[in-house]
Amino acid sequence: MQNSVNVLRRLGEIFVGLLLLVGGCTGTPDGVVPVSPFDAQRYKGEWFEIMRLDHSFERGLTNVTATYTLRDDGSVGVLNRGFDRKTCRWKDADGRAVFQGGKDTASLSVTFFWPFSGGYHVFALDQEDYGWALVSGPSRNYLWLLARRPDFAPNIRSHLVNMARHAGFPVNELILVEHGKPACTLDASTTQ
Numbered sequence: 001m002q003n004s005v006n007v008l009r010r011l012g013e014i015f016v017g018l019l020l021l022v023g024g025c026t027g028t029p030d031g032v033v034p035v036s037p038f039d040a041q042r043y044k045g046e047w048f049e050i051m052r053l054d055h056s057f058e059r060g061l062t063n064v065t066a067t068y069t070l071r072d073d074g075s076v077g078v079l080n081r082g083f084d085r086k087t088c089r090w091k092d093a094d095g096r097a098v099f100q101g102g103k104d105t106a107s108l109s110v111t112f113f114w115p116f117s118g119g120y121h122v123f124a125l126d127q128e129d130y131g132w133a134l135v136s137g138p139s140r141n142y143l144w145l146l147a148r149r150p151d152f153a154p155n156i157r158s159h160l161v162n163m164a165r166h167a168g169f170p171v172n173e174l175i176l177v178e179h180g181k182p183a184c185t186l187d188a189s190t191t192q
Contacts, residue, residue: 028121029140032167034107035125040076042130043106043122044068047146049082050132050157051174055142057093060086062178066146071096074103078110088184118142124163134160136169143169150179 028034049064058064061082069077078095095112097120099105106122119138126132132152135144145152145160165171 027119027138028107029136029138029168032121032123032136032140034105034121034123035127036102036105038104038106038122038125039130040068040070040103043133044070044076045148047133047148048150048152048179049144049177050147050150050152051143051145051161051176053141053143053170053173054175058082060084061091063180063182064177068097074098076108078112083182085183085185088182090182123167124160132156132160134164136167140167140169143171143174145174 046065046067049066052058052064061084064080064082067079067081069079071077076097078093078097080093080095082091083089084091093112095110097108097110100107100109100119106125108120109117110120111117119136119142121136122133123136124134130148132145132147135146136142143164145157145164161171161174164174
């Protein structure tokens with residue numbers, strides 16, 4: 001009986017350790033410097049995902065947007081939305097972001113479901129109009145190019161891809177996100 005208790009206790013310790021390890025992936029990749037000064041008031045609103053590195057949580061999604069709102073408690077509301085062609089449905093992820101340092105530095109920790117969080121670091125930003133942003137996660141495996149409009153200028157996109165390349169991101173793996181009228185790969189009547 002004592003042996004069973006020790007095994008359960010050890011499994012619990014391993015589980016808690018894994019939660020802390022996975023739940024705390026909020027750091028900034030080496031050499032990636034978050035934008036400062038940063039104005040969350042100007043950053044809030046809707047952003048269109050123009051390009052991204054592929055991940056299971058966004059795989060197959062088109063028309064992806066991120067909408068940021070400022071909350072009374074000083075945190076940032078995050079609503080990510082994309083259209084899944086396979087299921088012919090919109091997928092939403094509602095989260096909360098908190099600044100990791102001062103509010104004038106674009107380094108946040110985002111949580112979509114507790115206790116797991118991830119880093120969100122704006123490392124390049126159109127300081128004049130807040131019209132585009134390059135965003136990194138906790139490692140160089142996470143990269144997003146966001147813009148205020150889905151019809152983003154190809155010459156600016158190329159410039160930002162080059163910036164990401166020089167920052168060490170695997171830009172040859174970037175996906176161009178489709179925007180427009182959502183289209184299904186299956187007949188919508190078969191998914192209901």
